[in-house]
Amino acid sequence: MRQISYTKAAIRVLRRMPANTAKLIRTKIEAYATDPASQANTVKSLKGREGIRLPVGDWRVIIDDQGNVLAVLEIGPRGGIYD
Numbered sequence: 001m002r003q004i005s006y007t008k009a010a011i012r013v014l015r016r017m018p019a020n021t022a023k024l025i026r027t028k029i030e031a032y033a034t035d036p037a038s039q040a041n042t043v044k045s046l047k048g049r050e051g052i053r054l055p056v057g058d059w060r061v062i063i064d065d066q067g068n069v070l071a072v073l074e075i076g077p078r079g080g081i082y083d
């Protein structure tokens with residue numbers, strides 16, 4: 001499993017959301033870190049900016065996959081994360 005790092009903004013969003021939603025998002029991120037092929041059909045590269053997106057229900061997680069470190073850049077609702 002690769003190391004996962006969160007930005008301060010991502011941690012702030014996780015702390016403010018309901019606990020069950022935050023746990024689901026962390027579980028999906030850990031699953032991707034362990035085996036990226038398991039999430040291959042849902043993960044897509046972003047156009048116009050660095051990173052990939054991982055959908056979790058109505059939430060989107062923007063990730064930068066840097067070899068051994070998986071950096072979680074942003075977490076936000078489906079409509080507003082890309083602005």
